Amino acid sequence: QQKVQQSPESLIVPEGGMASLNCTSSDRNVDYFWWYRQHSGKSPKMLMSIFSNGEKEEGRFTVHLNKASLHTSLHIRDSQPSDSALYLCAARGNYKYVFGAGTRLKVIA
Amino acid sequence: DAGVTQTPRHEVAEKGQTIILKCEPVSGHNDLFWYRQTKIQGLELLSYFRSKSLMEDGGAFKDRFKAEMLNSSFSTLKIQPTEPKDSAVYLCASSLQGGNQAPLFGEGTRLSVL
Numbered sequence: 402q403q404k405v406q407q408s409p410e411s412l413i414v415p416e417g418g419m420a421s422l423n424c425t426s427s428d429r430n431v432d433y434f435w436w437y438r439q440h441s442g443k444s445p446k447m448l449m450s451i452f453s454n455g456e457k458e459e460g461r462f463t464v465h466l467n468k469a470s471l472h473t474s475l476h477i478r479d480s481q482p483s484d485s486a487l488y489l490c491a492a493r494g495n496y497k498y499v500f501g502a503g504t505r506l507k508v509i510a
Numbered sequence: 511d512a513g514v515t516q517t518p519r520h521e522v523a524e525k526g527q528t529i530i531l532k533c534e535p536v537s538g539h540n541d542l543f544w545y546r547q548t549k550i551q552g553l554e555l556l557s558y559f560r561s562k563s564l565m566e567d568g569g570a571f572k573d574r575f576k577a578e579m580l581n582s583s584f585s586t587l588k589i590q591p592t593e594p595k596d597s598a599v600y601l602c603a604s605s606l607q608g609g610n611q612a613p614l615f616g617e618g619t620r621l622s623v624l
Contacts, residue, residue: 500552
């Protein structure tokens, strides 16, 4: 059964610091990855997507993908308290979307 | 743009009751998912429909959980009978089949079973 592993489980970074989150799929059929952000009491909202090897940057957020190792990472620079949330990684292989357990990020002022 | 609409937002049930949660996907989306989210288990897939056909029924959830999609714009999730361990947030999501579109989530229904 396809699994998506995320690390670390939780992360505390100072305001202005860099947060780095990791995600790996066990399914060699995976072709798309997404990162979602879920604030407390809210539903997950898609943050960034990546489908090709390499890097993609949107503002303070950068995602990397290594398709050979089925590993993606999300980096948040200049972290803000408003970035404190649960970050979920989702991978699609064939028709199945599988979510990881998430990384809980806390940014402290 | 209209998103995914879930009702009710909150539900309180007594153990043994039957409850029905409702979901309206984004117009034009043909994939619909029901998930359960708890702090311990995270997001668990309950059911997946493609063009109204049930593609996956979530295995372990088959006995008391039943999702239906009678038309392309409405789905229900019935839990019968409810148990206290069913207390969780139930999320519905929809997406366009194929391509690179990520599932879009509704705001969820928070269920408490006493």
